[in-house]
Amino acid sequence: MHCKKNGAGRSAAAPVREYMIHQYKLNGYNIVLDVYSGSVHVTDDASYDLIAYLDQGMEESAACDRIFEEYRDRGVTRQDTEEILEDIRELRSMGKLFTEDRYRDKAFDLKQRSTVVKALCLLVAHTCNLSCEYCFASQGHFKGQDGLMSFETGKRALDFLVEHSGSRRNLEVDFFGGEPLVNFQVCKDLVAYARSIEKEKNKNFRFTLTTNGVGITDEVIDWANRECHNVVLSLDGRKEVNDRFRVDRAGKGSYDTIVPKFREFVRRRGGQGYYMRGTYTHFNTDFTNDLFHMADDLGFTELSMEPVVTDPASPSALTEEDLPVLFDQYELLARDMLRREKEGRPITFYHYMLDLRHGPCIYKRIAGCGSGTEYMAVTAWGDLYPCHQFVNDPEYKMGNIWDGVTRTDIREEFKLCNVYSRPECEDCWARLYCSGGCAANSYHATGDIHGTYEYGCKLFRKRIECALMMKVAQGVMTSFTEPGAAGEDTAAAEADCALLNGEDGCDGCC
């Protein structure tokens, strides 16, 4: 449930304000998200319903009367309803509930913002040693010719990045493809070149590598563990799941080849700075079993599993009928991760990695991933595209690394492609978490980068609900504040079990 109204708990003198909250119940918690402040509240049942009534526009006194009538059999007194109302008023005055949208103007200021480039996706190989059916890059050649990036082209791409990065110090380069390790020597040479100019240019290059694992050798491991900030290792999970799609050109599954290499890679990496990155499809809607296989049987703890985005007519495409199953899977995963954390053997799931205290600023939340503006893809021949998913679409060729961005109209279009430019996002409570979603997915689903890929939105919202629930559950063990405490931490030992113990029941915290 979520609502957007003018003037929650209205009274004759109350100013009309635009706000948005999202209320939901999960794992035994009553959760209220105040969208525009980012505040997350956990409430008892009476407070949850009172907030809902105010959100529906009910007057405060009428809402309190109704709560009293509905909850008096459960011991709620008139004094309780007055206390709840006072809490709500205090949260509102603190800017933590029914907070108005202050960001719309900032979204359109982005067009005036100077554009610097801070990240490049280098398509060092337009070819691949696997032939995965669901590959968005058409088995690595991006619906075009095969080819490898030369050192000279890659070097020019790095110079282009430095030249267009302004005062940004942190620059990112992802070796991507196709399969980048098919062109490993150029990857090595480019990193060496970047390191040679870092000090002079006052830049910090952070390299990442996305690989299918086939080409991993001892030399690759040593190089990547020395030079790569992060590595993304493609594995779909269980052997039969992985080998359904991730096959070589002869149709042979890759699991037995890549898993030992990945395990050695991660072991020598110290178990950090990597993600096992899988894709789930209509054929494995029980994808948590793939995550648990990677965690329990293979020892990987840093996990990312993405829904396939493909032609709806494909047998592997996810369907509307799959959604309830997928929602259950995400909830199951969240509960399981909480259990593992309690047992002292936590795992990480990328989409549940919300940092509520040190998360992105509002400008980042509005602007999104930066595709087409601060992030671009470079083909093996030096052409520029808004991101790797637009490569070889002639409508979105922006220029090249020698002449720069010549199609500035594309850049301007992407500058304004944000959560406030999408009418479908207007009433979505998750808008400041997804920033309007992936422009490429929108384009492929609707033909317009300002559209929305609604199926992906539904999954995204469920993931955020689960991630926030986990934060609430973890908050029991760290710190909460209560209205009136003005930032003063309240020890978990004082927490009210009725609010904070979820479906696990009392764990003796108070």
Next chain:
Amino acid sequence: MKHIMTLDTRDMAQSAVDGGCGECQTSCQSACKTSCGVANQPCENKDA
């Protein structure tokens, strides 16, 4: 009795630099490569 408790969160409006400093990692480079995870990226401005 407590009726409502609130997680300690960063105010959405807070930004150390007007317009954002831009030093944070591009979300698409971090894990998934297909669906943007903007909210997953930590702020890298120590002044924030």
